[in-house]
Amino acid sequence: MLAAVDHVQLAAPPGSEDLLRSFYVDALGMTEIPKPPALAANGGCWFQAGAVQLHLGTEPGFTPSRKAHPGLRVTGIEAYAARLARHGTRITWDDALPGHRRFYAQDPVGNRLEFLEPDDEP
Numbered sequence: 001m002l003a004a005v006d007h008v009q010l011a012a013p014p015g016s017e018d019l020l021r022s023f024y025v026d027a028l029g030m031t032e033i034p035k036p037p038a039l040a041a042n043g044g045c046w047f048q049a050g051a052v053q054l055h056l057g058t059e060p061g062f063t064p065s066r067k068a069h070p071g072l073r074v075t076g077i078e079a080y081a082a083r084l085a086r087h088g089t090r091i092t093w094d095d096a097l098p099g100h101r102r103f104y105a106q107d108p109v110g111n112r113l114e115f116l117e118p119d120d121e122p
Contacts (some may be wrong), residue, residue, distance in 0.1 A: 017058075024107070042058065074117050077115065081093075093103045100116045101119065
């Protein structure tokens, strides 16, 4: 039986680790966590905020997916969107999901990310 999502793996081009660190740590407010030594040799980097982990692995010939994305639940979505915008991230609001406020953004290598917060109204 499934119990939880342990992490989400996203791809990135080789050599993009510094760009990823800047975005995921500075803009998103995540903490970089060490990769196990056997995996660190492959490049990439891992990030965590609370129980949420995002693993960015390098992939030669990387092309970002236009549709696939993690959905990241946030609190204070307006303030979070403003934080990302201050870091130069383009925000695209979407009101198509009933009962939620949400927006999309892209990391610096083009990975699509969804940020959402349930409405306060019953």
